[in-house]
Amino acid sequence: MPKLDAAKLVAVRKLLKKNQVDGYIISDFLDTKYIMGNAFIVPDEATLLIHQKGLYIVARTLYQAPIAAAYPEVKIEGADEHREVKIIAAAKKLGLKKVAFDSEKEFYSKGKAYVKAGFKEIPSLIGQIRVVKTDTEIKTMATAAKILYKAVKHIEKFLKVGVSEMEICQELESFCKLQGSTGVPFETIVAFGPNTGNPHHSTGNTKLKKNMPITMDFGCIYKNYAGDITRNIWFGGKPDAEYAKIHRIVKAAHDAVVEKARPGMTGKQIDAIARDYITKAGYGEYFTHRTGHGIGLQDHEAADISQINNGKILENYCFSVEPGIYLNNKFGARFEDCFYMTKNGPKRLG
Amino acid sequence: MNCKSDKLKNFQKYLKAQKTAAFVVTDLESVNFLSDFEFLYEGDASLLITPNKAFCFAKQMYLGDLARHTPYLTLIENNTIINIVGKLKDLKIKQAFFDPTKMDYINGNLLHSAGVKEKPAFLLNAREIKTPDEIKKISKACKISSAAYDIFRKKIKTGMTEIQAAKMLEDIMASLGGVGLAFDTIMAFGENGANPHHRNTNRKLKAEEPVLLDYGCKVGGYCSDITRTFWHGKKPTAEFTKVFNMVKTAHDLAIKAARIGISGGALDAVCRDYLEEQTGRTDLFIHSTGHGLGWFIHEMPRIAKGEKGKLQADMTFTIEPGLYYQGRLGIRYENSVHLTKNSLKILTKK
Structure with a gap:
């Protein structure tokens, strides 16, 4: 039987108090997924009213019986349309005095009804919480990461002369699926040879030859949470000397971030650890993207490790660390794992 | 371009x-x-x-x-x-x-x-009325998914998990030219079929039990949608056969009734009235009879209770009645169809 992650509701209620409201309305698909897991299949099927004493849901009628049975702590009402009307009535019935809705993610037609009912606008309250991962979320994301580590091992035996990028991509995705992944969070990048010089290469039909570098940037989705990894391999023979060098640099830049980043540093400061390292090594201008991005229900979410993020990275934020060097038309390398921030610095997931 | x-x-x-x-x-x-x-x-x-x-x-x-x-x-x-x-x-x-x-x-x-x-x-x-080019793509996606069913029936074996069976089905569609999935495949063994929004698990297929599969692929970005329920084994229970026949008859009645000018609500009632009359219960057919499909898996028209919108030529939609006995048995039968000026074409059937 599915269970709600109580830690998430505790966090929401704390923020309700801080914002001086006693109820908050959400209907954004990812935000409802954050609270209810896989309860709803597609967007726009449910509206949630989170209040200090409980969770009130108005959802498509077909969900009424299964959700009532699966979540005894939830009150649910069925409505195939105009769920906002029932939510407004429920807020009154529950005696909630100050109710707010997510003005950034709620549709205009519904927001209008809420404003008319006297509800307050508070943008993206769940967004503020989603960035801090609960223990359960970290455990789930660790499992996602483990699937990816296994996939890296698994793929080694498929790397043969003549195999195409697309075939390796298929095998990676297929392996992850059999390990419990339900999909890919982004299009898998498999790049051979000079294609590794393009960080956003589209996987194609290039065939593998001896003495070629390989970059694989791929992910999985495990219990709704995304995993993301990048590995480089030199195929056949001895790696080109410059390739070995840039590979060593990106790995060292990556490790420097893991060693030196601390909670309370800004995304910009953490990005600088990797960027400075690569710059000192003489390849600064070839590191053409940010050091990392937040990760959770989405493969890219808040908690950017980038030159433009002046926000602090705090404990239990999850993010990728993925410095890279790209020598156009020649080759490139990127090394990526995902981490959660602890008081002692980043800890690798899985 | x-x-x-x-x-x-x-x-x-x-x-x-x-x-x-x-x-x-x-x-x-x-x-x-x-x-x-x-x-x-x-x-x-x-x-x-x-x-x-x-x-x-x-x-x-x-x-x-x-x-x-x-x-x-x-x-x-x-x-x-x-x-x-x-x-x-x-x-x-x-x-x-x-x-x-x-x-x-x-x-x-x-x-x-x-x-x-x-x-x-x-x-x-x-988007409600499809262009000839759109209909061509939807038809092709439908053809692939119905052909995949025949191959799947030959390959499915006792002992496979839902996750493995879903993967096998998806691979078959890919090998026939499907590019991506229209939505997450639902593969429900035994009693899991009673949950219309089941998520695939590691439950293994036993001899002599029902299998429900609801799936679709994309061609040129356009979706197909099909559901089949079959008995895996030699001797379907009397209950399975009885419920299956009711659902299939409801489907056939709706196919006959679907014509230009009928409202979504009236077409839904054809299925609903029949199933309610046959079972004597109103809580077993817990979703709508169908939905439009195209670039998205859910588009207009809605074939649902109270829906006033009328069917017009060159709409594409699903007909998918089902009966769900919680915790025990669920049967759904679904085809994607194209309403032409003169007839109704079933796209997910040979």
């Missing part, structure tokens, strides 16, 4: 026919649909479309790719409502519209203040 902008052209024709001077689109899936470009996240881009022109307001990082791939769009840097409103003024457009059921409250409010008016579900309605 321009051939890729069919969807935009069709929408512009619709604007003209509806005498609508301009329409503002900001939600990610509609923007991607109309621009034929894959923006990654909500807020990355918006469109302002007139019968003759299409302006794309996009984040700077996309401008290079857009210039190469979407010559039919006039590009404007920065995706803000202020930019859009400014452009409306420049163009001296008297009345522009937006969809309040697709626009978030904050931005909706800004547009409202600028005099932009509401047209709910406008784009959804514009």
